[in-house]
Amino acid sequence: MSEGKKMTSSRRHHVKSLILSIAAAWLEQEATENIAAKEAYMAEKCAIPDLSGDQASLMEICKKLHQALDKVDEERYDAGGKVEKADKEIDDLKLKVVELAGVKKPALKKVRMSADSMLQALLGGKHKVTMDLRANLKQVKKEVKEEAGEAVGDWRKNIEDKADRKKMFETS
Template sequence: MSDGKKMTSSRRHHLKSLILSIGAGWIEQEKKDLVAAKAAYMAENCPAPDLSGDQAALMEFCKKLHQAIDKVDEARYDAEAKVKKADAEIDDLKLKVVDLAGVKKPALKKVRMSADAMLKALLGGQHKVTMDLRSNLKQVKKEVKEETTDAGDWRKNVEGKADRKKMFETS
């Protein structure tokens, strides 16, 4: 391989299958070893009970068995309590480490983005509203007042206001 030649795909496939078959053999052997180790442990620590004898002997054997079960149960409960206490301490220590280290805030970058781009980034494909606020405004047209009377002719203006003068006089 050091001479620069590439391995063919069929050779690569053959090597992969060979490695997989070796690994599968190791896993099978490991399973067999575990079964054998378990059988040896059980034979050593848990001998077959002697069930020969009268009823009183069997009752005594059952009492001893129940006492052993109670002891194992107490040991299991104690171990469980120790594990819970250790887990609580670990959680407290993790919190203390976070408090001591502090939370590092990243430097904020200045981003120039339009409102439409921001909504599109936040909402994704759901963005249908445009933020062109000027398009939503009501159109107002300016009215141009027409000057109908000439500013120099004050008599026309007085005659136009004559009806208003009568209105004030009658009240």
């Protein structure tokens, strides 16, 4: 046995199994108590109506049941309103706590990711298509200009070049 351990492993397993068996017994006892409490509540709140009698007495029983249903429905509605109000107050208090603490934005790190890896991270295993963003770009042909000395001397040639450029952008 080492210095740090105070129990052997067999002793530890034995104690653990005892604790688990006690906890299982407590859970079982709690479940039986819950069932008994439910049965007592149902016996108190929902008495079995006497259905023997003529039509008038049955109609009276139905009216009482409808009144009881209305009462329970009103209580449920009121409880729902209280819960909604409490939830709104909780949200407001959470916002106040955040405001008091001050919003601290973490320093974001710049990460280089390709479009494929970004889609893979967002969509998970669903992403099968690879995106080649450069494939959809328009091809542009570069014109080789004549020597700069000639264009400077002849101003008409320079204007014709500019007119060609203008036509090129207008047709696009």
